[in-house]
Amino acid sequence: MKQRLTTAAIALIVLFVAMLFFETPVFNLFIGIVSALAVYELLYQTQYVTSKLVLVVSVAFALFFPMLYLKPFKHYLIAMAAFYLVFLGAMFLMRHEKYMLPSICTAFLVTLLVPVVFSVSIILRDRLYPDGIFYYVLALGGGWFADSGGYFIGSLFGKHKMAPKISPKKTVEGAVGGIVATILGYLLIGLLYTLYRSFMGEAIHVSYIMLALAAPVCAVAGILGDLFASVIKRQTGIKDYGNILPGHGGIMDRFDSVLFVSPVLYVFISFASFVTR
Template identity: 45%
Template sequence: MKQRIITAVIAGAAFLGIIILGGIPFTVLMFLLATIAMGEILKMKGITPLSYKGGISFLFMWILLLPDQLLPFGTLHMDRAEMFLLLIVVLLAVTVISKNAFTFDEAGFVILSSVYIGLGFHYFLEARFLEEGLVFIFFILILVWVTDSGAYFCGRFLGKHKLWPEISPKKTIEGSLGGIIAAVVFGLLYAWFFPVFDSTAVTVVFILIVSVAGQLGDLVESALKRHYAVKDSGQVLPGHGGILDRFDSLIFVMPVLYLLAFI
């Protein structure tokens, strides 16, 4: 527990400090976190990160992750989606050229994993660089963290009915609802001092979306770890597991917010 607290304080302070700093340091941090998370998910699958399969995986993820100004889309006369689709075609061709040493199953895993991690961190980058990006990012982080804490404590003291035992045996319906209620309370309190939206109704809808999507993101990673029979995604953060363990909710929330035109 002591190690867990020390890690949380040091890593949390450094993370928040770089978010406030923004700019290149924040971009570099997102690149490093996404790269580590991709390495973690590759190891779950049994793909060595430093192999050619790992290299292809990182390339796919980086194309989705990095800001437009860092990738030569203009020079190549194509946008991010077109480049990604082109690489998918190449990737499918590799399954033939390699005589199934690189299988269709692995190709699908690479594509889905790169979308999951690359777009999640990409939209976190995009959100920070909005006009009121810092206030917006802190709002999302508070909602995700409060939901997680509220769900944990309500589940621990009030939980009786399992939420999804096949995926995460310890999570309860009471805990999930407690997390949502905590997010609404603290979210409205934050919005009182730092208004993100002009309408209270929009603010409440936003809070509910982030809280529910964050819990779903946590379940997605739980399903992933259960499928590959691992306890933690990695050991980068002593007492807390890997990067994917810490950012599973956030990287699921960000694409959802983009699709719903909040970013």
């Protein structure tokens, strides 16, 4: 537990530093690094991809993809995705006796999906300025509040297994605790953001009703994302996606839920704003 809390504290400090540069290309690079590490874990640790060349190109793609959201490079987004698809197709044709189609398809899906989803934070920043950082914290919180609430409540009161064949430690009580924790967390984030903007001399109105409606949906999305990542680990026989975060595992062990929360939150924001001026 001590190691887990220490790692969490250090990770939060790194995240805080990255968010100080939220409105700069440095944050794009941060998202690129996280995406690259996640893609590496999903392809290498699981052994879905055994080709070193495919692995290197996939990780490089994930690293640089978030940088393409910067204005000078936006028109290269489709071109880069097309290049990566052609590269995988060429590798399959040249080494079809060694590389099976499922491996190539998995590489394409993972390498495209992960940086695109993680880059939702960049889209939120650019589209919803100056409130992008508020929505990004909600995206992270949707996964992490549900995970932390589920962990602690499940440890204390968990009796009924939720998905014993996928994740034996997860309980129905823990899931409920995670949803409640997310609702409370979202309301707290809304309050803190209102106070921050007020301190900066700007009056805003945060819709706590929208936060209360979005929170349980995002919490469920986070739980499903966690289970999705657990299924992959079960199928591939690995305990964790890596050891870069002692006590937690790999990047994917911490960000798996965010993969599902970010798109769900983006849908909510597309229909209704949480902040008005």
